[in-house]
Amino acid sequence: MKYFAYGSNMNPDQIRCVSPKAVFISTVRLQSHRLDFTRFSKRRCGGVADIVPDPNAETWGVLYEVEEEDLKALDKKEGVPVCAYKRYEVDVVKPSGEMVHS
Numbered sequence: 029m030k031y032f033a034y035g036s037n038m039n040p041d042q043i044r045c046v047s048p049k050a051v052f053i054s055t056v057r058l059q060s061h062r063l064d065f066t067r068f069s070k071r072r073c074g075g076v077a078d079i080v081p082d083p084n085a086e087t088w089g090v091l092y093e094v095e096e097e098d099l100k101a102l103d104k105k106e107g108v109p110v111c112a113y114k115r116y117e118v119d120v121v122k123p124s125g126e127m128v129h130s
Contacts, residue, residue, distance in 0.1 A: 030091055030092070030093060030094075030128060030130035031091070031093070031102070031130060032056065032091055032118055033089050033090045033091075033092055034077060034090075035063070035077030035089075037102075038089055040052060046102050046104075046105050047092070047094040047095065047098035048098075049095050049098070050098070052090065052091075052092060053090075053091040053092060053093055053128075054090075054091050054123070055089070055091075056088070056120035056121060056122055056123075056128065057088045057089070058087045058088075058089060058120050058121075059119075059121065060085065061079045061080065061081055061082060061085060061087045062079065062080060062082040063077055063078075063079055064080045065078070066080065089120070091128060103115060117129065117130065
């Protein structure tokens with residue numbers, strides 16, 4: 029399953045803590061969204077990255093192939109459903125221009 033990672037989940041060491049078999053596919057960009065820091069983390073003592081719709085922006089990230097069962101571990105790491113994070117499908121674009129559904 030394809031997983032679009034942004035913020036700290038772009039770090040391969042961090043993603044493999046919750047998805048040990050994660051495979052890097054490509055850097056990608058998500059159109060019509062911008063990176064924002066919408067919440068505060070007591071654990072990290074700082075802002076938490078999020079992406080929010082913005083028709084005039086784009087957000088760069090990393091596309092991984094992950095095991096479907098690892099998505100639950102990723103959700104737990106991100107605080108779903110307690111925090112405002114929601115997982116949803118998006119189309120991202122590789123530097124070659126190829127569109128990928130994730």
